[in-house]
């Protein structure tokens with residue numbers, strides 16, 4: 468009996484290799500992705516690209532990057548060759564060293580070519596609010612990766628989308644042009660989610676799947692949070708790659724679920740972080756993920772947001 472139950476558990480446990488930063492304190496990178504994914508039933512193998520004391524958003528941090536040789540040795544020799552692990556998905560986030568980015572991009576590309584069922588989710592972490600926070604060489608490295616590999620989902624923010632397509636996004640028209648340009652430049656990328664855009668129309672999130680472009684207006688919370696992009700891409704991966712035997716939702720369905728859950732997490736984080744003298748807008752350095760664990764297992768309803776949010780066609 469016990470053996471049967473173990474076998475069932477093994478079959479239905481999804482496995483992801485998450486290649487992102489590690490912060491000792493706080494919740495960005497792998498610290499923002501691992502707990503939510505584990506809580507939703509994933510085995511998470513976390514390959515840390517850097518080890519920092521905290522997110523650089525604090526204004527100060529200490530730590531180091533792991534070098535390309537060590538990262539590739541762990542991935543290629545350790546995980547792929549010796550352990551022969553077959554992942555359901557690879558989630559790739561902050562990889563600041565250009566050599567690491569190129570080499571890890573190649574290694575994951577080979578894994579993906581060997582296993583057509585592997586879902587590669589790529590967050591091209593380049594910068595935000597008009598500024599690059601990695602070297603310009605990383606932009607070319609991401610362009611190469613996106614051009615040459617079968618990628619299931621890419622999750623740039625507005626600035627990253629502009630940088631990867633060369634199209635400045637100011638309104639819905641230029642958003643559409645940018646997404647069309649992305650599809651032309653990177654036809655092997657299956658799904659696109661532009662996680663956040665500040666347009667004349669307000670704060671929006673956009674997606675494209677099978678040529679269909681849609682967007683939703685998202686209620687903006689008057690605060691700046693670190694780690695939301697990492698949490699967001701992890702939750703999207705979870706929604707898009709259900710356990711074996713379950714039908715995956717459409718990108719639109721997955722996106723609405725994730726926007727709704729992230730909204731609850733950010734509101735609770737804000738509520739738990741504010742002290743009585745704080746004046747909005749505030750900067751919140753650390754998501755309150757542990758205090759949101761009940762939300763992560765699906766015991767939530769976001770009636771207010773769910774009643775008002777909808778996807779609008781842009782084609």
Ligand SMILES: Nc1ncnc2c1ncn2[C@@H]1O[C@H](COP(=O)(O)OP(=O)(O)O)[C@@H](O)[C@H]1O
Pocket residue numbers: 595623624662663672685686687688689690691692694695696697699726729730733
């Ligand atoms: N201030 C905010 N108000 C409401 N939602 C937010 C806010 N900041 C982030 N989010 C949510 O988190 C998601 C990812 O955030 P984003 O800022 O795009 O990530 P990144 O860190 O990659 O730039 C957005 O799509 C949105 O749903």
Ligand SMILES: Cc1ncc(COP(=O)(O)O)c(C=O)c1O
Pocket residue numbers: 487488489495496497517519522523560561592595692693694695696697
């Ligand atoms: C060390 C480090 N710097 C910058 C970023 C990007 O931060 P954000 O998602 O808040 O834009 C990340 C995200 O993982 C990170 O880990």
